[in-house]
Amino acid sequence: MKFIDPRIDFAFKKIFGSEDAKDILISFLESLLRLEGDRRIAEVTILDPFLAPKIREMKYSVLDVKCRDHRGITYIVEMQIQKGAAFLKRIQYNAAKAYVHQIEKGEDYPRLNQVIAITITDFILFEGFDHCVSRHESRETVTGQPFLLEILHYFIELPKFARSLETLTDVLDQWIYFIKWAGTLETIPERIREAPIRHAFEKAMVANMTAEEYEYYEKAGIAITDAQGAVQLAREEGRREVAVAVLLRLLSRRFGVLPEWVSDKVAQADLPTLETWTDRVLDAMSLNDVFGG
Structure with a gap:
């Protein structure tokens, strides 16, 4: 059994951005954002679903996953192996663009909904700390109150994730382990029992891909x-x-x-x-x- 590497953005898009596998995307988002109870995602609409490409018509580019949940929150999920020029500026620009493009000029601002940008990197992006998952938001500098929460950024830095299969503690750990190591595995680990993650392994099977x-x-x-x-x-x-x-x-x-x-x-x-x-x-x-x- 052989799996494609989710760190390659084409594979990431196929696994997390397919219409027939929304449970995969929902599980990943809920585990990362710690959504429980009535905050859980009832449904997502994938704004740019994965479609089998025509090789001769497509050029290599960054393939992110954009979706919107039942509350109107937009999520942008991107996997990046190499740090390009002005990387953080591009990430912030894309999130801001997704925010302002929710309404046409002259429409009511109350129609704007939150945008959450999730970026997974295969390189260390922030040198100032060792934890692998970080959340970034705007806060008032004296009180520390988060008054501006319309655009949030989450980062997962894979090199900082050091847990082995035996030490995985929760669903998010299992997702990060899958993203980092699936391309090197030959079987679905028995320790991973979450149905959406096992579904992700099935989506990642080379045997389930077309030749194209x-x-x-x-x-x-x-x-x-x-x-x-x-x-x-x-x-x-x-x-x-x-x-x-x-x-x-x-x-x-x-x-x-x-x-x-x-x-x-x-x-x-x-x-x-x-x-x-x-x-x-x-x-x-x-x-x-x-x-x-």
């Missing part, structure tokens, strides 16, 4: 490996010509045949600029996203 899905999953994994390797190589070698070569290779893999202006721009850039552009490739939707700003 698995091809795209492999392409997504290769793109991540290429991006990570390219940045590391350029930094270790410290040579500008290496950085130029790996950036052009990544751009070609990502966008196909490149216009002449791209080659000229890359050839004239210094090493720090090349590294910045290389960091942007993984999240970029267009060449302007790489070179803009």
Whole structure:
């Protein structure tokens, strides 16, 4: 038995963003947000459900999961393996955009509902503490009162999660263990008994994927490996010509045949600029996203 790696965002979207597996998403949200009793989620509407991609029509991009519950709360759930340029700014921008796009210009502000952004990282994002799950909100600085709670951020930093299978204590522990380690397992652990998590393992089975899905999953994994390797190589070698070569290779893999202006721009850039552009490739939707700003 073999499972796809939930840390690859294509796999994450398939597991947590499928219409036929809402129990998976609901269980994960309830365990992370500690929703109990009448605060539990009765229903979610997945705003951009997972659909089997047509390989020739899709380009690699960040695939998050957006949903809204029965109270109108919007959730944005994203898995990120590599820290890109201005990562925290992008996370905050996406949450703010989801908040303001709830209403049209001139409509009543009371119609706005809370947005909760949940970001799972395969790297350490916050150096100032060791706990793996953190909540971030706006508070008044003297009283510490949380008056501004319309946009909340939750982060799960996988490298900080050190629990073994035998020491998992609650449902959230089991979910984090699944996300971090499922891609390395060969069977569903007997210790994991929560039905939605076992369902997630079933969704992650390679045997349950179409050939097209698995091809795209492999392409997504290769793109991540290429991006990570390219940045590391350029930094270790410290040579500008290496950085130029790996950036052009990544751009070609990502966008196909490149216009002449791209080659000229890359050839004239210094090493720090090349590294910045290389960091942007993984999240970029267009060449302007790489070179803009």
